[in-house]
Amino acid sequence: APALNKDIANAVPAGVYAETVTAVQHYTDRLFRFRMTRPAEFRFRSGEFAMIGLMIDGKPLYRAYSVASPAWDDELEFFSIKVPDGPLTSHLQNLKVGDTVLMRKKPTGTLVNDALVPGKRLYMFSTGTGIAPFASLIRDPETYEKFDDVILCHTCREVSELKYGFDLIDEIRNHEFLAEVVGDKLKHYATVTREDYPFKGRITDLMRSGKLYSDLGVPPLDVAVDRGMICGSAAMLKETKQILIDAGLNEGSNNKPGEFVIERAFVD
Template sequence: MAASPEAKFTEEQVLWVKHHTPKLMTFAISRPESYRFAAGQFSRLGFRDGEGFIWRAYSVVSAEYADTLEYFAVLIEGGPMSAKFAAMQAGDTVLLDKNATGFLLPERFPDGKDLVMLCTGSGIAPFLSILEQPEIWQRFERLALVHSVSFTEELIFNERLAALREHPLIEEYFDKFRFIPVTTRAETAGALNLKRIPELLTSGALSEALGYGFNQADTRFMVCGNPAMVKDTFQALLDLGFAMHRNREPGQIMMENGF
């Protein structure tokens, strides 16, 4: 006999909601003691919708050891899930699938010295979780996060990333880290401007901004964002001589479409 739908999820409380722009929001929900995930994985969140349910996947922003589960959502006009999120307030309830999933996991790389994380929009979410894991800082000699958005006001995590300098589990390793913001439709101080990530890779501008080169022996890339960005970035990396990582064929690239 198949398990009832209710056996596959828990009902969690919304703890807080923050709207950063009309389209960008973060929120946290309660975390069941039994809920486990690896940094880089995503949850399935849902709501009851009439006689059925509505579900979508969202990467976990929280550290693996956090007491709550935090998420980042981009609201899409006319989207049924976005409408639910737009109206959501602290004290409301959200459905949480009991099983996290996803394979955007840095531990899948068997080697490498430099980890370069490339993302657009909500694709930053899994990397925020990964960067709160001390193991990642201990393993790699250099860490880089490149976050591309359209406009300056969409760079909502800059302060959070800077605060890693004082994170008790990470502060001693922070000098390994470089954050490169990118704005494609605006001039932003301290950012790479008016170019997409694939072009920044191809032209060498990203390597120059980081202060070191990329090579097959040392550099590992993780890519997450909108499908067009993932496709074009993957092609740019292929053109530079890098290969997709597979369990039976180790390579230098892992990628996932952002949710």
């Protein structure tokens, strides 16, 4: 019978999690976030990504997504772009509460505290949805045990695209435990490139001109105390990485911690 065929076609593949969407929030016609249930046995480190998927025409389709929620949260959060003809996001953007999302079992990634050598100040450089792993890390108390200052830099084309970041900061300031742990250690530096706003420009230009540091009231990059994490488009990663290298910082990994780490943000 057709009904049976459809059920078989949409059956959850073996060996992956099938989770239930608990919340969906759209920010702009290009950005949204969703939350879903978390399997009790699923463990990850704040900043890691997982393979998230949907059954499309009877086949599972997965893409890498940074988990935006912290490791202690009993739900999982994701911040996604919406691409009109994107293979996954054209479907993902229609998610409703109660829908099923697939997730492969093993998380991974380099934007983790373990991949950085100790330091004083942690810069998180992000553009667009590249803020997602940092949404996880700024809500993890471990980040504040490791660093005295945490500077979340987020650049988008338009002001409306910054809202997810501002909501995160509000959530932290109003959170009964996090507010105290974070104290005044967290700074949020948000800029836009294609609209009027008090803080304008690409993060790379703001680093090169030094305006980032003067706006924040901190000295320029210093390998003795500063650490970095970068998440954005391929071009943004390349340019930001070069600025850190020029300042004497070395790239780290899980096997060999260093002074900065990078990861490409999800693209389609």
